Amino acid sequence: MRKVFVDVTAKFTKDGCLEPIAFMWENGKKYEIDKILDIKKAASLKAGGHGIRYLCKVRGKEVVIFLDNGKWFVEAL
């Protein structure tokens, strides 16, 4: 498992939450997040970090994105 830092477009909701909408992957392509399935505080033992864990649906697949002290990273294979 790799830790890949990514540029993320996110929105601030009226409830005060921060939600990712899309991210730019290593291949230069932008991936839209279809749905956020789960948000919780967690550690990423696989990638090596911790913060807010977003379990997301992206093009039919589950992707885990973390917000760690202001930086976003993806748990990547």
Add this chain to the structure above:
Amino acid sequence: MKEKVILHCDLNNFYASVECLYNPQIREFPVAVCGSPEERRGIVLAKNQLAKKFGVTTGEPIWQSLQKCPKLILVRPNFELYLRFSGEAREIFSRYTSLVEAFGIDECWLDITAICKNERDGERFAYEIKDLIKEEMGVTASVGVSFNKIFAKLGSDMKKPDAVTVITREGFQKQLWGLPVNELLYVGRSTNKKLQRAGIYTIGDLAQATPTFLKTQLGKWGETLWCFANGLDESPVHRVEYEQTIKGVGNSMTLPRDLHNEEDVKTTMLVLAESVARRLRNHGLKGKTIQIYVRDNKLSGCERQGMLEKTTNSSYEIATKAMELFHDTWDWHLPVRAVGVRVTGICPDDEYVQISFLDDEGQRQKREKLESAIDRIRDRFGHYSIQRAVLIKDKDLSANPVEENVIHPVSYFR
């Protein structure tokens, strides 16, 4: 009256655990977090479980650790990250109680009496908290559960890592009295030696001695330790943030080389005094008692203290008193390897002071203005933008403890 339920939570191998979380590639190896061997702070600050198996201990010089474990991976500390973790642990604790008392960066007491409805709740909440720390922060903790702070801390020390230990009123004699007496809080090297000379080797021996006898050996302290050993400590868990506790301000340094003369010690004292003075001014404080701590190159040392006539936050006055204490104490049987300076007897810096006709108050005030101006220059241009000439002479001994180390010692007694 309802029995208190106190937890003591201790993040295991804290710095090393954080580094291993953030660096998965080093997790399978023995790891030590330490100051750079090339610079002055070449001691082990923390080690992981694998390094512990090789006998690596916190506080020992790096060269000693490498002898025990040649494949030891050395990692530089990242205090900003550790402070972030410390704050996040406290946020978890605050979900259970507002009575959270920090005891250093990686330990806290919690008084959860108010939320416990039955005998098993203490242990249940302890497991919950431990598991939340693991899940949300990726590090482990040991938690002690008991009816007082001292036993809760002994409990958290008993099983590591990632464990909960309950010390009950009915069982504490069996669980704790067989432990070596130096495992009791505030029984350090010196007190341990005195107790052993008096034939007291375990916590049980201490508990079963008479308070009168202990008072002859250790003064009032002896009675306090007797209470600790007998489960009679009733000190409350205070609501204390890690940063807020200021009974004293100090800094210490392990030097990159042995010091053989007073001039070198004076340079080091100046560095430490500047740091302590700056931190006092940052907090709007002054102090009246100067303490020094000196260790030789065999790591054996002593502490001395002396009082000033007036409170101060001037590095010049602190360093002058520190050197006076050093000069009166050290016989140079061995070279010096570590030095510490601390100011206690703290009060706000705007308190009214009785000045004397005999003192050169004008000179004092000039020095205060000078140091304040130096603070402002350093705020704008960095610590090393302005320095005493004597510190430029010896770069090895020069340092910036204010910014390079933000971990301050704390006191149990507030």
